[in-house]
Every structure is written in structure tokens, then in C-alpha cells.
Amino acid sequence: MNTRTLSEWLAWIEGVYPRTMELGLERVHAVLEQMDLRRPGFCAVTVAGTNGKGSTVAMLEACLRAAGYKVGAYTSPHLVRYNERVRLDGRAATDAELCDAFARVEAARGETPLTYFEFGTLAAFDLFRAAGTEVAALEVGLGGRLDAVNGIDADAAIVTSIGIDHTSWLGPDRESIGREKAGVFRAGRPAICGDPAPPASIAATAAAVGADLLLLDRDFFIERGADGWTWRHGSRVRAGLPYPALRGDYQLRNAACAVTALELLSGRFPLSQAHIRAGLLNAAIAGRFQVLPGAPVRVLDVAHNPDAVRALAATLRQQPAGGKTLAVFGMLKDKDIAASARAMEGVVDRWYVATLHTPRGATADEIAAALARAGVTAPVLAHADVIGAYDAACRDADARDRVVVFGSFHTVGDILSRLGRGTAHGG
Structure with a gap:
């Protein structure tokens, strides 16, 4: 039993x-x-x-x-x-x-x-x-x-x-x-x-x-x-x-x-x-270019490798924002963080990088260093966790901007948990 x-x-x-x-x-x-x-x-x-x-x-x-x-x-x-x-x-x-x-x-x-x-x-x-x-x-x-x-x-x-x-x-x-x-x-x-x-x-x-x-x-x-x-x-x-x-x-x-x-x-x-x-x-599945209701526009995407981030960047270019694009970015340290960041060249205006609190998670400082190696010139702001990075990006965004959360299932999952959306199917 x-x-x-x-x-x-x-x-x-x-x-x-x-x-x-x-x-x-x-x-x-x-x-x-x-x-x-x-x-x-x-x-x-x-x-x-x-x-x-x-x-x-x-x-x-x-x-x-x-x-x-x-x-x-x-x-x-x-x-x-x-x-x-x-x-x-x-x-x-x-x-x-x-x-x-x-x-x-x-x-x-x-x-x-x-x-x-x-x-x-x-x-x-x-x-x-x-x-x-x-x-x-x-x-x-x-x-x-x-x-x-x-x-x-x-x-x-x-x-x-x-x-x-x-x-x-x-x-x-x-x-x-x-x-x-x-x-x-x-x-x-x-x-x-x-x-x-x-x-x-x-x-x-x-x-x-x-x-x-x-x-x-x-x-x-x-x-x-x-x-x-x-x-x-x-x-x-x-x-x-x-x-x-x-x-x-x-x-x-x-x-x-x-x-x-x-x-x-x-x-x-x-x-x-x-x-x-x-x-x-x-057909619906959370975290695949999932757009949350309300302003600013907020996009959640589990893209977690260079190919997936390139696909995300192409979709963002096809649907340009009226203002700036602010990226909330957390990734696992065994992923190619620099190549993933380079895939967003010309798309992201400001980066909010976050430590992922999981055994394989990269710290915000490690992500910031990878962005520097990738030649990212947009401002990079480091945060202790995904929620802090997301809150900061939403505060800084005006109604014409958009906030894009990506880099890992953990990154998107933290936001969905915060928002009380505890399912990956639908929504």
C-alpha cells in the first residue's frame, strides 16, 4: 500500500x-x-x-x-x-x-x-x-x-x-x-x-x-x-x-x-x-513564446541553447517592439552562454542576468562574464535571482517596451511559479 x-x-x-x-x-x-x-x-x-x-x-x-x-x-x-x-x-x-x-x-x-x-x-x-x-x-x-x-x-x-x-x-x-x-x-x-x-x-x-x-x-x-x-x-x-x-x-x-x-x-x-x-x-504549451497579458508585453521562452535562442531572436525580429527589449536571462553553466547571447545581437537593449539556484545553474557574474566574452555592448545588470531580475525589468519597462524571459526551463519556471501558473500545458 x-x-x-x-x-x-x-x-x-x-x-x-x-x-x-x-x-x-x-x-x-x-x-x-x-x-x-x-x-x-x-x-x-x-x-x-x-x-x-x-x-x-x-x-x-x-x-x-x-x-x-x-x-x-x-x-x-x-x-x-x-x-x-x-x-x-x-x-x-x-x-x-x-x-x-x-x-x-x-x-x-x-x-x-x-x-x-x-x-x-x-x-x-x-x-x-x-x-x-x-x-x-x-x-x-x-x-x-x-x-x-x-x-x-x-x-x-x-x-x-x-x-x-x-x-x-x-x-x-x-x-x-x-x-x-x-x-x-x-x-x-x-x-x-x-x-x-x-x-x-x-x-x-x-x-x-x-x-x-x-x-x-x-x-x-x-x-x-x-x-x-x-x-x-x-x-x-x-x-x-x-x-x-x-x-x-x-x-x-x-x-x-x-x-x-x-x-x-x-x-x-x-x-x-x-x-x-x-x-x-x-495546441498550447507554456514557455514557448508565451505572451503574458497586460503591459508591458512579457514573453516567456525556454530557449536554452544557441539554436533555440536564434529561433527566438528571429520571432522577436518578426514582431518588433514599439520600444526597447529587456532580457531576463538565466542559464545553466554547462550551456554555451556566450553563443546564446550572441544570437540575440541587435535584439536586446538591456540585459538583466540572474543566478539560477540549482546545482548546474550559472551565477549572474558568470553569465555577465560570458556576455562580455560574446561582445555584448548593451548594459548588463546582475541580480541574485530570476525573480529579482524580472521585477527590475518590469519596473524599468514602459508601456511600449517588452520583457523577454529566457535561457532555461528553470528561468521560465521561476516566473510561472511566481505568477501562480503551475502548469506547462495551456496558457
């Missing part, structure tokens, strides 16, 4: 394995076998990629739910509450559901040690089965090949993009990183890549495993129009689609990946044009 609270379970899970991260599938496979989950009853759409995973999962989920299917979604990390990571038919899992799932994983694992992420992933799979989920959209945590999410076989797999991040785990270049992410591909099943210039390792890995590879601009296409866009793959066409509600030009590539996966699964899960339209218009 489960007697632990959710916070007690999370503290327990953190101590089960001595290392916070340890890639490999042996432990996960062993426990999946004990739980009879190696071949779960639900259809799995696995989403890997450097950026765009959470948004793609949100669009898959919204389209399928519009058609009335029972849908599960698994994403990470969370912004405010752990419950955000597991969604059952559009709602976050309750504390009781998570605690019961953790108890079942604990009972099944025996002497097998599990990392925090592995424990949570197994609990999510267990909850999807218990809820009678028909389709689960699963976001890879790190890489793909050795990630716990890859412990079950994907019925369709998506690699949204390949950029330079997590190099100590995935390798130093796009070829090696692409190879790791393509590890989610399976023989004879759709393998979709939305990167406009994928490394050769994507195609090589797909060929090696016998996956059915579909590449953006080779196998499936986006045609933009003034009032909407068209998706094409061979003789299949979806015309008159609305642009995604999720903001940013890059979201169209994510949407095209989602539509491709859904079309290739349509024999099992048919969707009408109305379902696709509703999903694209209703």
Missing part, C-alpha cells in the same frame, strides 16, 4: 541511483519486462530532437484528442510541478495517480537501480496502460538511442531538429548527435525528420535499421500561403491548414512533422481535416 506523498516519492527516487544521469536501456528493459510493458497496448509516437520536441508532442496530442482518441503525453522537464510531465486526455496526472504508479515501479524493480528520469518514464508508461490510452506522444529526455523513452518501440518516430547541445553525452558535432537521436527509429516503421539540413547520420541510421525515412523537403513538403499552408507527401495532400497557434516560424516545421506522423498512422487512427485544424489551433 502506498503511504508516501508525491514530494516524498520524488525525494526517494532521487536517491535510488547514485548518479543523476546514466544513459543505457538495460535497467529500463529489465523493469519493463517485470511490468509486462515491453510491448504496451498503446501506440507510441516518440519525438526526439534538439529543439521542438514539446511543441510537436502538444500538436500530436491536440489533433488526436480532437478526434476523440484516448491520448497520453509525456514531456520533460517540468516548469513548476512534476505532474506536468504526464498528461492523460489533456489533464495532468494527479498526485495520487503518480504515487500509485511509482509504487508499482518500485515493487517491480527489485534490486535494479533506476535514475530519476527512468523511474518517472516507467511510471508514465504504467499510467498510460492503466488509463486505457490508445496513443501516447512521448518526448525523449536526452538524445534518443539510450534514453529511457526508447525502452519501448515507437510505432512512428520523429526527429524534429539536430543542433549542438549536450555534447558531453551525445558527441561533439551534428553527425554524432544525429546518430544518437535517430536511435529511436525502428525497422519498417515511419521515421520522420523535420530538420531542413539533416546530417548524413540520420539517413545512414534509418537505412541501417530498415526504417521508412521521410525527410522534410524531400518526402514531405510545406507550401505557405497568405491564409494558411498545405502539407504534401506523394499523392496525399492536406490543403487549407491554419498556421499553428504556437508562435514562431519554426513551429510550422514541427506541425509538418506531426501531420506526417498522423497521416502515416491514419490506417489505425483516422483524422479528418477538421481534427487536424482544431489540433493546430488548440
Whole structure:
């Protein structure tokens, strides 16, 4: 019988394995076998990629739910509450559901040690089965090949993009990183890549495993129009689609990946044009160019690597402010802070850098030094924490200015927690 609270379970899970991260599938496979989950009853759409995973999962989920299917979604990390990571038919899992799932994983694992992420992933799979989920959209945590999410076989797999991040785990270049992410591909099943210039390792890995590879601009296409866009793959066409509600030009590539996966699964899960339209218009996820109501304009974005920050900068340029752009910036110290700052050149008029109070967090002084190395000439003001930086930026901004909060899930999560918006889905 489960007697632990959710916070007690999370503290327990953190101590089960001595290392916070340890890639490999042996432990996960062993426990999946004990739980009879190696071949779960639900259809799995696995989403890997450097950026765009959470948004793609949100669009898959919204389209399928519009058609009335029972849908599960698994994403990470969370912004405010752990419950955000597991969604059952559009709602976050309750504390009781998570605690019961953790108890079942604990009972099944025996002497097998599990990392925090592995424990949570197994609990999510267990909850999807218990809820009678028909389709689960699963976001890879790190890489793909050795990630716990890859412990079950994907019925369709998506690699949204390949950029330079997590190099100590995935390798130093796009070829090696692409190879790791393509590890989610399976023989004879759709393998979709939305990167406009994928490394050769994507195609090589797909060929090696016998996956059915579909590449953006080779196998499936986006045609933009003034009032909407068209998706094409061979003789299949979806015309008159609305642009995604999720903001940013890059979201169209994510949407095209989602539509491709859904079309290739349509024999099992048919969707009408109305379902696709509703999903694209209703998909929502916090912290992805999330604009808060009121003045000054405040934008929250979890962009946390140079590629994601470049995409954020492009969206900000497309939607210029009437006044200045003030950046609230906190980042983890193992990220490329200088390159991320350079990506905002010409966009940010004043920086409010903040210490992240997490073991991997960079201090405000470390961030300021990285900005100096990057050649940032705009004023840089250091703050002891994200809330202090945000409050200062909001005080200094006039009605025509905008405040942009970015750099980490922790940075955005601190603001959402302060504002009482404790969910990463919607809003």
C-alpha cells in the first residue's frame, strides 16, 4: 500500500541511483519486462530532437484528442510541478495517480537501480496502460538511442531538429548527435525528420535499421500561403491548414512533422481535416513564446541553447517592439552562454542576468562574464535571482517596451511559479 506523498516519492527516487544521469536501456528493459510493458497496448509516437520536441508532442496530442482518441503525453522537464510531465486526455496526472504508479515501479524493480528520469518514464508508461490510452506522444529526455523513452518501440518516430547541445553525452558535432537521436527509429516503421539540413547520420541510421525515412523537403513538403499552408507527401495532400497557434516560424516545421506522423498512422487512427485544424489551433504549451497579458508585453521562452535562442531572436525580429527589449536571462553553466547571447545581437537593449539556484545553474557574474566574452555592448545588470531580475525589468519597462524571459526551463519556471501558473500545458 502506498503511504508516501508525491514530494516524498520524488525525494526517494532521487536517491535510488547514485548518479543523476546514466544513459543505457538495460535497467529500463529489465523493469519493463517485470511490468509486462515491453510491448504496451498503446501506440507510441516518440519525438526526439534538439529543439521542438514539446511543441510537436502538444500538436500530436491536440489533433488526436480532437478526434476523440484516448491520448497520453509525456514531456520533460517540468516548469513548476512534476505532474506536468504526464498528461492523460489533456489533464495532468494527479498526485495520487503518480504515487500509485511509482509504487508499482518500485515493487517491480527489485534490486535494479533506476535514475530519476527512468523511474518517472516507467511510471508514465504504467499510467498510460492503466488509463486505457490508445496513443501516447512521448518526448525523449536526452538524445534518443539510450534514453529511457526508447525502452519501448515507437510505432512512428520523429526527429524534429539536430543542433549542438549536450555534447558531453551525445558527441561533439551534428553527425554524432544525429546518430544518437535517430536511435529511436525502428525497422519498417515511419521515421520522420523535420530538420531542413539533416546530417548524413540520420539517413545512414534509418537505412541501417530498415526504417521508412521521410525527410522534410524531400518526402514531405510545406507550401505557405497568405491564409494558411498545405502539407504534401506523394499523392496525399492536406490543403487549407491554419498556421499553428504556437508562435514562431519554426513551429510550422514541427506541425509538418506531426501531420506526417498522423497521416502515416491514419490506417489505425483516422483524422479528418477538421481534427487536424482544431489540433493546430488548440495546441498550447507554456514557455514557448508565451505572451503574458497586460503591459508591458512579457514573453516567456525556454530557449536554452544557441539554436533555440536564434529561433527566438528571429520571432522577436518578426514582431518588433514599439520600444526597447529587456532580457531576463538565466542559464545553466554547462550551456554555451556566450553563443546564446550572441544570437540575440541587435535584439536586446538591456540585459538583466540572474543566478539560477540549482546545482548546474550559472551565477549572474558568470553569465555577465560570458556576455562580455560574446561582445555584448548593451548594459548588463546582475541580480541574485530570476525573480529579482524580472521585477527590475518590469519596473524599468514602459508601456511600449517588452520583457523577454529566457535561457532555461528553470528561468521560465521561476516566473510561472511566481505568477501562480503551475502548469506547462495551456496558457
